[in-house]
Amino acid sequence: MSTKIRVWDAPLRLFHWLLVIAVFAAIFTGLQGGSWMDRHATIGLAVIGLLSFRLAWLVLGSTYARIPALFRAFIALPQYLKGDWRTLGHNPLGVMSMVALLLMLGWQAVSGLFTNDEIAFSGPLSRLLSKSDSLYITGLHRLGLWVLVGLISLHVLAVLYHEFVLKHSIVKPMLTGDTQKTDAQQKPAVGGGWIAFIVALMIAAGGVYLATGAWQPPPPAPPVSAPAW
Template structure:
């Protein structure tokens, strides 16, 4: 008999859906030239991401990178015979790591991006050579397209998996999934430290750049 067990803690779920909303907002504000709002969203995403990287080391069992890191062979075996797992599956873990890398790259290059205006220039532009700033700006513009492509693949895979196997989308909303039996272990713990780290980072970014950016909204 299968029962519902807690798979994802609140920290993982808040990060996941906040990242979705912020990426949409960053894409829109970037295209519309709303650069103060764009940068504020970028710093918010940076705080959430850095806290998530920390949570991936000391957080809940299923949130830890060591829990879902898998070999290429394990990922291929999973693709041949998909089945419900408690946490990220071996194939999906590669997309998770790749998206974290791409979003990190986008945030870092944004700090060094030149856009011919004081508001939208990254804070590191003044400290770097013109060649480095030009390279960062090019990567920043190209990388967002790669992020969109990967997100589309990720969503398609999640929809397919939810249809054919277990509803991973619903699990990321409720945090619960079907376990093998009633003895399934508790894979999560309290997420308060994740939100403390996020709040501290947001405060740091506000003091550094946020207060100035709010004047342009």
Template sequence: MNKTVRVWDRPVRLFHWSLAASVALCWVTADELQRVHEVAGYTAAGLVGLRLILGLAGTRYARFSQFMRSPGRTLSYARDMLGHREPRYLGHNPLGAAMVVTLLVMVAAIGLTGWMQTTDAYWGVEWVQETHEVLAELLLVAIALHVAGVVHASFRHRENLVGAMITGRKRAPASGDIL
């Protein structure tokens, strides 16, 4: 029987799936149900705020200081991945960490531009609306890359990362894994 260890705590897992649901709800209601779209958007923005708190004061694998890597180390990991020699990380690998930051920044920017459209100063301002829409479309690309990365890492390291984000548990570290 394979031993497992707790990596993702309940707040991180609830954040992850709640953000995914909020973004999905924003996407399906964008042109039809404005009030639902706004509530889902504000929920997503609030969740980003929660994730920032968890990133600064959460448990070990939730903290940005645990998984953020330098651009050089991230590029080195990408090269190793392309050569099929990347190490397994118990928490986020460097590309996964970069994606976490990218997704958080994008959702925050989409939330900001969405909110701006409800203010007197920016109501009907074309660049705000266009920025909001372009960022939302780019977010879909980033989500697709995120899912592709999860699938790739799951196969490469023979573990179900989706399952780990549901249960919070991953295979115990082996020799060569990065904690």
């Protein structure tokens, strides 16, 4: 007989669903272009805050959100492929999918800070680069969109496969935090309390502050030409 067991803490679940909303909003506004770019940039800063939070939560979060759990899952890939997987949390393929997605999201969010469209939009850190370098990053940022869409598509297909073919729900635990305990050795997640949450939020806020470029000195004023008398 199986019983419920806590696997995902509330901050991790909140991060996950906020990131889903932010990523789809970023893709939509980026494809619209034009006057939508200011919103796209704001959403990009939100993504940076969320990713900064997740980096902190790798250390501060509860059991299955931390680096050791992810590492143990990754090195257990041979056992997983043999069907011998009984551990809670991300499975080995899930870890690889998550890492690929977060790295690609990180690239897109950070590279977006240095982009410009040569018309009306420029990222908050674009003036740290030469114009040619900024345009080069902009091109890579645009190409990265389709890599990201491909990774998201694979992720969604994997979720659907688990839900409807393997009959193993991975969506419901990310909503409720609980899954079914199938092994006596499985232990509920612990850690990731309020103090850890507040510290992670502070780290996220610091990431957003750095990304806004507010720490940069103001650009020099354009030279004033002397009137021709």
